[in-house]
Amino acid sequence: SRVEGATFTGYTGLGRLALVDRMRISTIDWDPAARRGTCEVEKLGPVLQGAAGFVVAADGDGSTVDWFERVTVPYLPRLLAPVVNRLSALGFAYGMRRLAKLVEPGRPVDRRRVDG
Missing domain, CATH: 1.20.5 (Single alpha-helices involved in coiled-coils or other helix-helix interfaces)
Incomplete structure (x- = not known):
């Protein structure tokens, strides 16, 4: 997919106390039969490293989002x-x-x- 490998920058923190959170999309998938999608990203540093992702699944008339993060601060x-x-x-x-x-x-x- 064109999306996999794309990089983006988020900001982790509150207000002005935020860290630059650079990420690369490692996996993205949508299963229309199951009405379920997944996305995983790799945290690229320099402060936060590791992985994060989520699964979005149909849940009645809405959706459920399950999120995970395995993040380290190396220093x-x-x-x-x-x-x-x-x-x-x-x-x-x-x-x-x-x-x-x-x-x-x-x-x-x-x-x-x-x-x-």
Whole structure:
């Protein structure tokens, strides 16, 4: 696919406290019979490295999005990793709630799935 291999830059953080998050699309697939799509990206650094992705699947009259991230910060002392992991999880949950509101205004967000 022309999309696989494409690169893009996102910003991870809150407001001005954001990191440049360079990524390359490694896999993208849509299965019309299953009404299910997947996308995986490789994090290219310089600060965040690893992989992330999501699966979008039909769910009744809506959709379910399952997201994953396996991210490392290569220069982070191991002692700080638990704190950074918790802050990252909180920031990610906040971002997903905002995204859900943008995608379908007025539809309640299942916080167990967003925060879990």
